[in-house]
Amino acid sequence: MNLELIGNLIRLRYKLLWANTRTRNGKIALFFAGYLLLVMVVALLAAGGLGAGMAAVRSGHGTPLAGALLTGIFLQGLLASVVLGFGMTVVFSETELRRYPLKARERRLTRHFIGIADPFWILFFALDLGLAFGLYLFGAGSFWYGLLAVLLLFVCNYMGARVLAMLVERLTSKRFGSMVMLGALMTLGFLPALLGPVLQKNKALAAEVIRLWWTTPPAAAGVAMTHTDLSVLSAFGVIALWAVALIAVLVALERWPRKTAVAQSAKIVWEDRMDRLAAVFGPRTGPLVAHWMRFYFRNNRFRTIYPLALPLTAFLLFFFTRQARGGGPFSGGPFPVVLGVFGILGFVGTGQFAVNQLGYLGGGFRRFLLLPTDPAAAFRAGSYMFICLAGALILPGAILFAVFAPIPTSAAMLAMLVGFSLTSLFLVHGVALWTSLLSPRRGKYAQSFGNDLSFAGNIVIIGGMAVLLFGPRGLAKIWPEAVSPLYWWATPLLALAAAGFYFASLRSASTLFRLRREQLMALFEGRG
Amino acid sequence: MEPQTSAIRITSLAKLYGKVTAVENLSLEVRPGRIFGFLGPNGSGKSTTIGCLTGLLDPTAGKIEILGQPFDAENAAIKKRIGVMPETLGLFDPLYAHEFLAFVGRMFGLNELTTRKRVTELLDALELTDTAKTLAEYSTGMRKRVAFAAAVIHSPEVLFLDEPFESIDPAGVSLMKQWLRRFTDQGRTVFMTTHVLETVERVCHDVAIITKPGKLVWQGDVTVLANDGVLQFNGQEFTALEPLFLHLTGERYKDLDWL
Numbered sequence: 001m002n003l004e005l006i007g008n009l010i011r012l013r014y015k016l017l018w019a020n021t022r023t024r025n026g027k028i029a030l031f032f033a034g035y036l037l038l039v040m041v042v043a044l045l046a047a048g049g050l051g052a053g054m055a056a057v058r059s060g061h062g063t064p065l066a067g068a069l070l071t072g073i074f075l076q077g078l079l080a081s082v083v084l085g086f087g088m089t090v091v092f093s094e095t096e097l098r099r100y101p102l103k104a105r106e107r108r109l110t111r112h113f114i115g116i117a118d119p120f121w122i123l124f125f126a127l128d129l130g131l132a133f134g135l136y137l138f139g140a141g142s143f144w145y146g147l148l149a150v151l152l153l154f155v156c157n158y159m160g161a162r163v164l165a166m167l168v169e170r171l172t173s174k175r176f177g178s179m180v181m182l183g184a185l186m187t188l189g190f191l192p193a194l195l196g197p198v199l200q201k202n203k204a205l206a207a208e209v210i211r212l213w214w215t216t217p218p219a220a221a222g223v224a225m226t227h228t229d230l231s232v233l234s235a236f237g238v239i240a241l242w243a244v245a246l247i248a249v250l251v252a253l254e255r256w257p258r259k260t261a262v263a264q265s266a267k268i269v270w271e272d273r274m275d276r277l278a279a280v281f282g283p284r285t286g287p288l289v290a291h292w293m294r295f296y297f298r299n300n301r302f303r304t305i306y307p308l309a310l311p312l313t314a315f316l317l318f319f320f321t322r323q324a325r326g327g328g329p330f331s332g333g334p335f336p337v338v339l340g341v342f343g344i345l346g347f348v349g350t351g352q353f354a355v356n357q358l359g360y361l362g363g364g365f366r367r368f369l370l371l372p373t374d375p376a377a378a379f380r381a382g383s384y385m386f387i388c389l390a391g392a393l394i395l396p397g398a399i400l401f402a403v404f405a406p407i408p409t410s411a412a413m414l415a416m417l418v419g420f421s422l423t424s425l426f427l428v429h430g431v432a433l434w435t436s437l438l439s440p441r442r443g444k445y446a447q448s449f450g451n452d453l454s455f456a457g458n459i460v461i462i463g464g465m466a467v468l469l470f471g472p473r474g475l476a477k478i479w480p481e482a483v484s485p486l487y488w489w490a491t492p493l494l495a496l497a498a499a500g501f502y503f504a505s506l507r508s509a510s511t512l513f514r515l516r517r518e519q520l521m522a523l524f525e526g527r528g
Numbered sequence: 529m530e531p532q533t534s535a536i537r538i539t540s541l542a543k544l545y546g547k548v549t550a551v552e553n554l555s556l557e558v559r560p561g562r563i564f565g566f567l568g569p570n571g572s573g574k575s576t577t578i579g580c581l582t583g584l585l586d587p588t589a590g591k592i593e594i595l596g597q598p599f600d601a602e603n604a605a606i607k608k609r610i611g612v613m614p615e616t617l618g619l620f621d622p623l624y625a626h627e628f629l630a631f632v633g634r635m636f637g638l639n640e641l642t643t644r645k646r647v648t649e650l651l652d653a654l655e656l657t658d659t660a661k662t663l664a665e666y667s668t669g670m671r672k673r674v675a676f677a678a679a680v681i682h683s684p685e686v687l688f689l690d691e692p693f694e695s696i697d698p699a700g701v702s703l704m705k706q707w708l709r710r711f712t713d714q715g716r717t718v719f720m721t722t723h724v725l726e727t728v729e730r731v732c733h734d735v736a737i738i739t740k741p742g743k744l745v746w747q748g749d750v751t752v753l754a755n756d757g758v759l760q761f762n763g764q765e766f767t768a769l770e771p772l773f774l775h776l777t778g779e780r781y782k783d784l785d786w787l
Contacts, residue, residue, distance in 0.1 A: 268626045268659055270644055287634040291620070298622040298662075367618035367678075369584050371635045372607035445621065446664070514601070518585055525616055 005102060006110045009092065013114045052131050062140045067213075067222030069131060074157050074218040077124045081161040082168060094254075108254065116158045125154050132225050140226045149224035152239040156217040159246035166253045169448040172300045181304055185311070193318070217242045281384065284373070288381035289388075296385070299360065300448040302353055309349030309393050314400070316341045320469070321407065334407050336472035336483045342417040343468035345397050346424035347390055347432075351464070354386040354432035355457040358520060359443040365524040375517055376510035379436075383506065387429050394421045412488040419491025424468065426498035430505040431460050437512050442524055534593070535560040535686050535717035536581065541590035543576050543742070550576040551742030554590070558734070563708055563718040565732035565750070567725070567769075569777045573742025574721040575615045578690050581719070582612045595685060608636060611684030615691055617675040621664035625656050625674050628663060629681055636682035643681075650677040654700070668695040676704065680711075687711065689720040693727060705731050725769045729753055735769065737776050745776045 052069050092114065097107040115121075132146030171177040199206040213219050220238035223231055274297070278290035296302045320341065321334040347354070358365055358379065368378035398418050402409055435456045443452030453461065476483045482490075513520075536558040543551040551573040558564045568574050579585035581592060583601035592599045599606050620628055626647050633643035651657060654673040658666075663674060672695050679687060687708075693701045708718050708731060722728060728735060729750060736747040746761055750769060758765040759772050766772035 268648075270626075270630070270640075283634075287631055291623075291631050294627065295620060295622055362621065363616040363618050364620040365618075366584055366614055366616060367620065367632075369601070370582060370607070370612050370614070370618065371632075372604040372637070373635065374604065375583075375601060517601075521584070 001109075002102060002106055005100060006106055006113065009097070009100070009110050010113055010117065013092070013117075052134060062135065062226045063222055065222075066131060066135060066140075066225055067219035070128065070153065070218035070221050071213075071216065073124060073127050073131075074153070074160075074216075077121075077157045078161050078164060081120070082164045108251070112158075112162070115162070116155070121154070121158055124157060125150070128153060128221075135225045141224070142228050142232075145228065145232050146225040148236065149221040149239065152236065152243055153217050153221040156239060156243050156246060159243065159250055160217075163246055163249050163253065165448070166250070168304075169300070170253070170256075172304050172448060185308065190315070190318070193322070278385075281381070285377065285381050285384070288373075288378050289385050291378075292382045292385040293389075295360075296353060299353075299445060304448075305352060306349040306389065309345065309390075310397060310400070312348060313341055313345045313393075313397055314404075316344065316469075317401070333476065335413070335485070336476040337469075338401075338407065338413075339417060339420050339483055340468040340470070340472040342394075342397065342401075342421045343424040343472075344465055345393055346421045346426075347428040347461075347464065349393055350386040350390040351428050351432065351461050352453065352457075354383065354390075354429055355435040355460050356441055356443060356453055357382045357386070357432065357436040358524065359436075359440050359452060360445040361524055362442075362445070363525050366521050369517060369521070374510070376513040379433075379513050380506055380510060383429060383433055386432070387425065387502075390425050390429065391422070394418055394425070397421070410485060412485040416485050416488040416491045419488070419493075419495045422495035423491060423498040424464070426495065426502040428460065428464055430498070430502035433502075433505045433509040434512075435460055437509055437516055437520070440520065440523060442526060534558060535562075535595060536564075536719060537591075537593040538577075538581070539591040539593075541577065541580060541592065541742075542588045543573070543580055543585060544588045549741040551580070551587075554738070554742055554744055556736050556744060556747060558717060558719055560717050561712050561715045562733040563712050563720065563731055565728040565735040566719060566721045566738070567723075567728065567735060567773060568721075568738040568742075569740065572738050572740045572777075574738065575690055577738075577742060578612075578614070578688050578719070578721065582610065582614070582688050583607060584614065608682070609685045611679035611682065611687045613672075613675045613679040613687075613689045613692055617671055619663045619671060619674060619678075622662055624659060624662055625651060625666070625677075626659060628674065629677055632678045633681045638682055646681050647677075650681060653703070669697060669700065672696050673700060680707075684716070686717045686719065689718065691722055692720055693722060693724060701727075725773060729769050737773060739777050746772065 055065070092111060094107060094111070097110060102110065128150040129147070132141075132150045133143070135141050136143040136146050168181060171181055174180075199209065214223075215238055217239045220235040220242075223235035224239070227235070274290045274293040275286075278286045278288075278293060280286070281289045317338060320337045353360075361368075369375050371378065395418070398414050398421075401417065402414055435454070439454040439456035441452055441454040441457065451458070472483050481487055534557045536556075538554055538556050541551055541554040542549070554573075554577065566574055566577065576585060580587045581594070581599070583599070583603070586601060594606050595609055597603070597606055620631075623631070629647045629650060630643050633646060634640070638646065651659070654677055656670060656673055656677070658670075663671060666674065672692075676689075676692065679689070692704065696704070705727075712718060712733075720732075733749065733751055734747070735750045737745050739745050748759060750759065753759065753768065758767055759769065760766070761772060761776065764775070766775070
């Protein structure tokens with residue numbers, strides 16, 4: 001095992017991270033600030049875990065509570081990495097590593113060592129470790145057993161995320177894979193709500209589910225953290241078995257050959273649906289819009305996320321309106337929640353791509369500059385496409401809501417929801433124009449997972465969702481009329497204002513595009 | 529109307545990247561109907577000059593005229609009359625070759641029927657018949673052919689080619705040379721960079737040599753070499769382009785004993 005070379009490559013990953021920061025003007029301070037923030041978050045999470053550990057011991061149900069907490073952390077890790085792409089960026093691909101004198105096993109180790117040392121996973125490690133330390137401080141277990149359990153669980157969590165991501169990637173690369181994925185996600189989303197009443201009625205089934213749960217890595221880690229007797233051994237055995245199984249599955253998946261294209265002549269299709277749809281933009285802009293549609297509809301991530309927008313909205317509505325009815329953090333009536341979720345519908349299918357619209361073009365970016373058009377025409381055409389695609393979801397969303405609404409619905413309510421959705425559509429896509437130009441990031445088009453967005457891009461998407469989920473509810477508390485259907489006419493006015501902002505942004509961003517095009521070209525071609 | 533005397537005219541062109549000078553006070557003229565070789569060592573500013581000439585980059589100073597008209601990145605009318613094969617090919621990887629070429633054709637104002645006809649002909653002539661592969665799956669040579677097809681699909685009057693023959697097999701190179709000659713026979717102009725000096729001697733009519741940072745050191749007609757003529761510089765005579773190039777750009781000798 002060439003550990004020295006593996007170590008060098010891991011160091012190189014961090015040197016590259018630093019070099020990337022160094023080459024961007026004014027980003028060094030941001031880099032340090034970001035890392036200081038990360039350290040603080042790690043400390044906070046560790047403290048949170050510690051507190052949870054204390055609470056678990058005090059409640060007298062240390063083991064199941066620790067297991068439940070660890071399960072929550074484990075699932076959050078899986079979801080955040082597989083769905084949102086955090087901690088899944090591949091720094092060195094297998095092809096890149098083949099340049100070095102490393103054997104297959106060493107290359108695999110290098111890739112996963114680098115992957116597991118991602119700051120995202122360190123946050124989860126901090127949470128797990130905090131919990132283990134909290135349990136130890138309150139005399140519920142051994143520190144060393146806890147540490148070992150955390151390490152093994154951490155490996156399981158990372159491996160689980162990788163296995164899941166690879167399965168999803170393989171699935172979505174198939175013709176109807178995205179649809180299957182969509183169905184699976186919807187089923188998973190609704191499963192807890194559907195399963196709850198069934199389990200309450202059928203005690204035997206509930207007991208069986210709990211028995212199975214004890215054989216999962218987080219539950220077993222909970223046992224290892226809270227015991228010092230022989231049961232620790234079987235708990236370690238369970239986690240180790242899972243780790244080995246997951247590693248074996250991952251290796252098998254990585255070795256499973258992908259279908260490679262073979263040389264063949266296919267019948268050329270001259271005018272497809274995209275050309276016909278984009279033709280409404282006229283002969284000058286139409287080909288550019290069709291081009292962008294073709295470009296993004298061949299992207300695995302887009303093909304998965306865009307069709308998921310409506311089901312995801314339905315899930316959010318179902319989940320949060322239930323909470324709103326049941327009190328808790330969403331008390332104050334379900335309508336503000338519905339309003340917020342409809343706001344999210346305005347950009348959830350396209351926002352992730354719109355905030356970094358040019359980031360996946362690579363060298364193709366310069367082709368736009370060679371075309372006999374205004375250089376920013378292609379940029380504007382891309383934005384029109386996102387607006388149209390996101391806008392196309394609003395009306396079906398409103399109709400579906402009217403039919404399956406979990407709350408009594410009126411025409412005023414629907415008008416307000418559509419108006420609010422349009423407001424967020426124009427607002428977020430307007431801001432996206434600026435982030436695409438001022439804070440772009442070179443993304444990997446072929447990568448199905450990974451968070452390619454810049455800091456600003458993440459703020460717009462994640463911050464936008466958070467504001468829309470919690471904002472209307474907060475507003476309902478301090479100014480109930482603002483979210484009341486009585487004043488439904490205010491949202492179309494807001495939508496008009498947002499549209500004004502979008503078109504003004506489009507105009508100003510076109511000028512900025514011309515000014516920044518050399519920098520953008522250098523960045524997307526990997527020279528900046 | 530006065531006949532057009534130059535296809536490309538560059539006057540005191542300069543391009544700075546911050547404090548770094550990439551091109552310095554470059555002036556040259558390219559006559560119509562000629563294949564013009566633009567030579568220089570690595571990093572001498574050839575691609576930067578082509579970038580300025582094709583609207584990819586904004587010159588820091590100087591004037592560019594193409595086909596008798598002032599040119600800058602906003603001049604869409606001139607862009608319609610030129611074809612460019614950039615060094616970074618500028619392809620959209622997820623597209624199929626025919627989709628990419630059809631897109632370029634439509635953007636350059638060809639109607640649907642002409643676009644389809646020309647795309648089919650180009651794919652056939654350049655042996656890009658593997659239509660089931662996307663551009664990302666093409667080999668480097670095939671990608672280069674696609675970029676060449678995109679540069680010529682609208683039948684431009686001036687063609688800019690940055691390292692056109694690199695990675696293309698000998699048969700492809702021979703085909704491209706034939707086309708370039710036919711192209712210039714019709715009075716159109718080719719402006720190209722390459723490092724293959726033998727090719728330049730055989731294909732180009734005129735040559736300009738620049739050194740770092742984008743400074744013109746020699747310009748002349750190289751067709752004399754075909755008739756056993758010589759190239760001259762400061763009273764010295766050169767029977768081929770290579771010794772002149774090395775003389776102008778500085779011959780480098782370094783002993784690498786271990787090699």
